[in-house]
Amino acid sequence: KADLTHYRDASVEVIEVMSRFAVIERASIDEAYMDLTAAVQQRLKTTTEEQMRPCLLKTTYIQGYPQSGLDPPSLRSKGLQQWMESLPTPSSGELNCAELQLTMGALIVEEMRAAVEKQTGFRCSAGISHNKVLAKLACGLNKPNRQTVLPLESVTELFNSLPIGKIRNLGGKMGASIIETLKVENMGDLTRFSQSQLVQHFGEKTG
Incomplete structure (x- = not known):
């Protein structure tokens, strides 16, 4: 039987860092879910437009963007820019906007992943969406060491070809x-x- 002690110790290190950002639910030795609801709502109350710039989402993909029918990696920044331009500003008062909440979630996860790498040396991928099923699905779309936002509007198109x-x-x-x-x-x-x-x-x- 394989000795998983090294992997378990590494997992504990990573989870310890992640738990500083949100409530964590461990799914396996190398997988966990984060409930970002409270963290997102709190951050949106004090966030300015300057704090939600595309350059802060340097490893983030938006599934379904750019809306041109094609989404190769070379168009990641174009899709992110298109997505960001479609959002209301945090100062608009539309803090319940699902797309704005997903974007804030992505910003938090970018910070979390950077903290994990800095403090443990491990890199990880992530998916940001409205529930566990969609978040796990999004996580696998742009590995390794990347993260993907899966908005509801992009689910139907993705499902059409998803086994x-x-x-x-x-x-x-x-x-x-x-x-x-x-x-x-x-x-x-x-x-x-x-x-x-x-x-x-x-x-x-x-x-």
Whole structure:
């Protein structure tokens, strides 16, 4: 059996740094979720437009931007600029704007990842979105040592070509059962089924 002591010690170091920024939920030895809600709301109350510049998001990708149909890495800065220009300013009073909250979340995570690297020497990737499933999905889009914001408006397009097995908890027997039963391959196909249809096929709890 492999000795994971070294990895566990490293994980403890990283989690200790991350916990200074937000509430942490460990998912595995090398994965964790952060609830940024309170931190984002607090920061937005005192943030100025100058503190939300694109240059502070130097490793951030915005999924679906630029809105040109193509998003190679060379267009990262163009997409980020387009996204930032679409946001209300923090001083506008629209602090409940979902896009503004995601952007503040990305700024906090940039700071957190930089702190992790400085204090432990380890680099990490991150995904910023509205729930755990989307955040985990976003995390894998631009590895390594990068982070991706996944806004709700970009989910449908992403799902149209995303294999079902890429979604959290659908990579094993459950995913295989969905593919076999419903004759679907990607998440876009799956989202065309209603909740009642899914319950009919997979039961009340799973459906």
